[in-house]
Amino acid sequence: MQDLPHRLPQERKVVTAIPGPRSQELDAARETELARALVPGLPAYITDGDGGVLVDVDGNSFIDFASGIAVTSVGASNARVSAAIADAASHLTHTCFLNAPYQGFIDISRKLNQLTPGTHAKKTALFSTGAEAIENAVKIARRYTGKNRVVVFDGAFHGRTNLTMTMTAKNKPYKAGFGTLAADIYRVPGSYPLRDGLDGKQAAAKTLRYIEQTVGVDELAAVVIEPIQGEGGFVEPAKGFLPALQEWCLDNQVVFVVDEIQAGICRTGAWFASEDEGIIPDLITTAKGVGGGMPLSAVTGRAEIMDAPTPGSLGGTYAGNPVACAAALAALEEMEEHDLAGRAREIEAIIREVLEPLTELGSVAEVRGRGAMIGIEFIDANGAPNADLTAKVAKTCRDAGVLVLTCGLDGNVIRLLPPLVINESTLRDGLDVLASAIRNA
Template structure:
């Protein structure tokens, strides 16, 4: 097995190794402290506590080495504690940690904006604003669209997920656990049906016509500021829309002066085998929101878009105390260089090939409705009789995989999808080992 060096730290063996049952005694002690000290609304999917991470592994406080197939929900795409990111952050922290860019500027904010303007889809003139989280980016994209169009309404889609703040909860389709009891929500948010080929059987053009018809009838284009959609839906179940759906929707939006916002917070930065998922469909959004993989694990997000739209917000209308932190910007510059210089989009396509090969023998299992996705973003949807979602089976399979020291996540409106989001730094043999554990769990549960 290969090992991964952590700058300033130990070399982590890239092999699964369980010294205790999971969780181990030190993790259980920390879990007791968590229950006493942390609000219960903050959940914990796998009750282990991490002491170190890198490559494709997490090492917990009991010295168990777990295979990481989650990347902190697609955040550590380039690998945890990637040496280039660690070096950039260490250098920046030694110089200064904060000034607030709205008070006194610094070059790294400008440099990140320049890189995003260059890398995001389309060759039109763009500008960028930086924030802290994906939800902040989404909120600010909506602000910009409303200011630009002078219209109030926004359309999001079935199965979509956009965040946990008030406006982004309104945009998010799934009630539990994100919305239940937290209303009332922001007004003038409407929902349209998305393309879900497994469940609707429609072509992309047919699904787009269905959505557009509903929008025109229930909202009206003269009232509509923006449509916002994930090019591949994340929390909704790693749903890849039928070909033509996104392009048809984007063309219609352009024809009617509606801002087309691509939420690439989970799909962005090489995750799907292109730098951005929109590129698979040759779709150029007006505004694009990014976060997660942007800065190698540090909190940073962005809205990048057509310069004339971005200019609609008056000076002082965008920003925030921590938005575009100099430490996060240093990390982002190192991460963005890694994506391009190391061809990590190509690496994501190689990861996809391994995943599909290792899971190929499961395709005939009648409990699996579909294996779908792109790049290092693959979902497995589990179904019961009549194709109905089977969240109970999904939960039991994930529990069995967790017990064997492999970190997996679930998703889906119905809770019946396992999502695979390995870091692109994971060695091939370790990835195959983790997938073998998953295969065995599917067989045995």
């Protein structure tokens, strides 16, 4: 894997205990000044980042296997993106497109229409966050079909707003204590090959039977699914599952919405994870990596569906902010120039080379995923989810200067989301720390 030039040294360096003294001071201030709910997973406060590393206020340098949850795919301070942000901000920090429009909004929409799967006529609407994109995809589907019900899946994560936390599966910490949930959201079983033992055809038959029997087709507006689940545990459905769902939706006039907010934009080794099985969504949502670190999201889909809402019924004050649009165009240029989709496939090969042998330990049930979106599921001696071991491994990595995230409804999956621009030596160093932590745990 060819190394790319970076501003900061691409090395892991731990010079204090984690957290260091300055980070401890800042964390004490957090407890005083911030709402109790805002607790960082990494107690070290970051002051700089580039390529595959993050540097904290105490001078520790962490290998970044999180990418701001799949956002900084081109790095946390990519030179092209930073220059585009500075230039855009020097002219226009903000104007609402629906009040005073600008070209960048059109340019990034055109680019997404070109990149998303399918050759049909497409249109795009821009927003700020992933949750906004999901909410608007549901609004568009309901308006187009004249129906209200929405199907989501076991293990799904779609956001934290009232509608999207209803669509999200996990109760704590996302839904508990937050009052009445949104109506007409129906959860159905999906495909989890490690646990259900079903192939794609079998899992799809089970899912579709459940939808038909418990939700019904006549009132169903949309099926919303992640092609690879994120917070749910980096679960990749069995081959054939997604195509069967898409075909069923087409036959029953149901809008098929694919949530590519975490898996899309080169993360899984293609522009979109849907491409792996030739899926062509009716609507596709993007966010995270598309903005190059700036808040930007989108719904892109079939022109006739996207045009269902009346003029003025979609939008938002910050939707498609001009600086975010400039950053997104620069990030996509960086991905094209350096073939970051191909680089994601190289990252996957190295991750599997280092981690797949660990499945012989018995505590590692599976290494799964695609590209630079790989999960490691941990179990105990009885085959049950082992959240304690997972947390122990994550803490060991953190203390050694490697930032990893956990996920899964049972909290027993470590997810790897390294920047797509990470250098091979940095990647291998971080993986060696992770592998050692798993063996020693």
